[in-house]
Amino acid sequence: EVQLQQSGPEVGRPGSSVKISCKASGYTFTDYVMNWVKQSPGQGLEWIGWIDPEYGSTDYAEKFKKKATLTADTSSNTAYIQLSSLTSEDTATYFCARSGGARYFDFWGPGTMVTVSS
Amino acid sequence: DIQMTQSPASLSASLGETVTIECLASEDIYSNLAWYQQKPGKSPQLLIYYANSLNDGVPSRFSGSGSGTQYSLKINSLQSEDVSIYFCQQNYDSPPWTFGGGTKLELK
Numbered sequence: 074e075v076q077l078q079q080s081g082p083e084v085g086r087p088g089s090s091v092k093i094s095c096k097a098s099g100y101t102f103t104d105y106v107m108n109w110v111k112q113s114p115g116q117g118l119e120w121i122g123w124i125d126p127e128y129g130s131t132d133y134a135e136k137f138k139k140k141a142t143l144t145a146d147t148s149s150n151t152a153y154i155q156l157s158s159l160t161s162e163d164t165a166t167y168f169c170a171r172s173g174g175a176r177y178f179d180f181w182g183p184g185t186m187v188t189v190s191s
Numbered sequence: 192d193i194q195m196t197q198s199p200a201s202l203s204a205s206l207g208e209t210v211t212i213e214c215l216a217s218e219d220i221y222s223n224l225a226w227y228q229q230k231p232g233k234s235p236q237l238l239i240y241y242a243n244s245l246n247d248g249v250p251s252r253f254s255g256s257g258s259g260t261q262y263s264l265k266i267n268s269l270q271s272e273d274v275s276i277y278f279c280q281q282n283y284d285s286p287p288w289t290f291g292g293g294t295k296l297e298l299k
Contacts, residue, residue: 176282
């Protein structure tokens with residue numbers, strides 16, 4: 074059974090960074106890319122970027138190029154997103170989601186809520 | 192970037208009714224269109240991919256159609272468990288992948 078387990082809620086101060094994890098199980102981690110999606114409170118979905126765990130290659134939406142850094146650890150089948158220079162605009166739920174060659178997101182993590190507060 | 196315009200933003204319907212949600216792409220996306228269902232407090236779940244292919248385990252009352260820039264999601268015989276927010280997403284060619292603004296479906 075494919076599962077994506079995400080780390081727990083984070084509270085970050087303005088200007089600081091947070092790092093969220095997404096541990097994959099039930100499939101070969103390097104056979105799929107991992108996407109990250111942002112959902113601000115009561116809002117829609119924004120694609121942040123993706124990482125190919127096999128090669129470590131990444132691609133980001135322009136808006137998130139200076140905000141997010143995606144990494145992956147194939148030894149633990151875990152993908153990470155680090156969000157830097159936090160502002161109130163970063164308060165949101167962040168999802169990891171798997172996609173294959175067809176690029177639709179067939180499995181999602183439960184989401185990690187990030188709150189930016191002083 | 193490809194823009195996805197979804198309508199309506201909200202929808203109220205009765206049990207057993209048929210509802211349709213529309214998604215318009217800013218350019219031809221050649222059926223590279225997925226639909227997701229998000230229940231309150233949960234992550235989105237894949238319903239439809241390639242515009243009209245039903246994901247495993249999704250009830251047959253859900254169907255997708257469309258081509259070019261215009262796509263739709265149809266729910267036949269609305270059930271109470273269908274109360275959700277629905278999103279379309281284009282995944283044509285190269286990133287960034289973009290989502291529609293969502294449709295909130297409620298029971299009348």
